[in-house]
Amino acid sequence: MQPQWEVADVLRKVDLSNQNFTVHQEKTLRALTLCRTAALGGHVDACDACGNISISYNSCRNRHCPKCQGHKREEWIQAREQDLLPCSYYHLVFTLPDSLNGLAIAHPKIVYKILFDSVWSTLNQFGKTEGLQLGMIAILHTWGQNLSLHPHLHCIIPGGGIDANGKWKRKIKADKYLFAVKALSKVFRAKFVALLRKEKLADAHVLQSLFDKNWVVYAKRPFGGPKQVIEYLGRYTHKVAISNHRIKNVTNQEVTIAYKDYKDGSKTKQLTLKNEEFTRRFSLHILPKRFVRIRHYGILSSSWKRGKLQQLQHDLNIIRPEIETKTQLKKCYCC
Ligand SMILES: [Zn+2]
Ligand SMILES: [Zn+2]
Ligand SMILES: [Zn+2]
Incomplete structure (x- = not known):
């Protein structure tokens, strides 16, 4: 199921140039906000089975992006x-x-x-x-x-x-x-x-x-x-640091996330943070380049x-599994 909210929804509500991020952090955060939007352009896929044509936006492919894993x-x-x-x-x-x-x-x-x-x-x-x-x-x-x-x-x-x-x-x-x-x-x-x-x-x-x-x-x-x-x-x-499924609500000011409290029998609880604080915490997990x-x-x-x-x-008589070559056939959702 598609999650209702995404990390990118929170990041888009924050003025990223004003938060003391390093250049690398800011660049990464911006890439995530643009993932699968018109800004990155799109591509056309034709279904090899029925000929149906679908258009989708390109993804950012950043390793910190929850959508690109x-x-x-x-x-x-x-x-x-x-x-x-x-x-x-x-x-x-x-x-x-x-x-x-x-x-x-x-x-x-x-x-x-x-x-x-x-x-x-x-x-x-x-x-x-x-x-x-x-x-x-x-x-x-x-x-x-x-x-x-x-x-x-x-x-x-x-x-x-x-x-x-x-x-x-x-x-x-x-x-x-x-x-x-x-x-x-x-x-x-x-x-x-x-x-x-x-x-x-x-x-x-x-x-x-x-x-x-x-x-x-x-x-x-x-x-x-x-x-x-x-x-x-x-x-x-x-x-990545948080999956989109754990984001429960986003407003212009705040974001509510679900988390497991390991000190309290691993109960699932909710936590509300200012969007800026969420973004600051998220940025702590952006690793140095390469x-x-x-x-x-x-x-x-x-x-x-x-x-x-x-x-x-x-x-030890182990049979190594063959690496499957990826099928080049593209199919649409209906096929
Ligand atoms: Zn098809
Ligand atoms: Zn992405
Ligand atoms: Zn771990």
């Missing part, structure tokens, strides 16, 4: 099906403490890169301790349910790795943890702070205070196999995929 997602999922191993997959979420939000807003490129690097370095170290080369797909989310800044990394990790002899070794534990999350959290924090220290963005006092609290590493229910992983990735990887938000590591990295992974799949 479907197509890329499909391609991405097909590519992922090619490199999944038949095993359980662990799902860990690494979260930055909110005391780092100011730094993340001022230096997103650096802070988020350090987040990726420190998480992989942590997992890699835990794997190596057990003599295993692990792999990981990591997806950066920067938002919480109410659109506030809440940077966290979703990590999907095959339940096994490559041992010293180059052989696949399963590592499945009875409980849902790959490694003890408490131990992971400590190492993750130490590695993150060490990398941040090198960047010289925060003074010694701020860096030290990051050790005052435990950092949150959360183990979600593992995936039973590659199929569940793909399903999950399909739903979540190409999400920043890669889905990354592959270890035995799922691109260097592994150039041969070694295929060899492993062959050894």
Whole structure:
């Protein structure tokens, strides 16, 4: 069903040039307001079945646009099906403490890169301790349910790795943890702070205070196999900060959004914000230009995929699914 309201409806009611946005943020927001409007021009599709002609407006194709996600997602999922191993997959979420939000807003490129690097370095170290080369797909989310800044990394990790002899070794534990999350959290924090220290963005006092609290590493229910992983990735990887379906009402001044309150039994509640505040929060999740938000590591990295992974799949008798070539036939809604 077409959502009644869209993020773009809110953005159109805000004077975007007057909100202290960076050039990149403002450009992105403007692109979203123009998506599938006459301003971007249109294209004509003729139905290959009945000859019916339909005209539609062009889309903005911006990666932050809630309307422009479907197509890329499909391609991405097909590519992922090619490199999944038949095993359980662990799902860990690494979260930055909110005391780092100011730094993340001022230096997103650096802070988020350090987040990726420190998480992989942590997992890699835990794997190596057990003599295993692990792999990981990591997806950066920067938002919480109410659109506030809440940077966290979703990590999907095959339940096994490559041992010293180059052989696949399963590592499945009875409980849902790959490694003890408490131990992971400590190492993750130490590695993150060490990398941040090198960047010289925060003074010694701020860096030290990051050790005052435990950092949150959360183990979600593992995936039973590659199929569940793909399903999950399909739903979540190409999400933007808020989907259009969660926008419940828009007036000239305010917008009402639905959100899940995880602190209150995940009840769905509603929140009303000034349009300017909604736009400000939405802009926090616009990533730096060309920043890669889905990354592959270890035995799922691109260097592994150039041969070694295929060899492993062959050894394990896995049949790689063929990539379907897209049908060129265009059909209209009625056919
Ligand atoms: Zn037709
Ligand atoms: Zn768009
Ligand atoms: Zn998330």
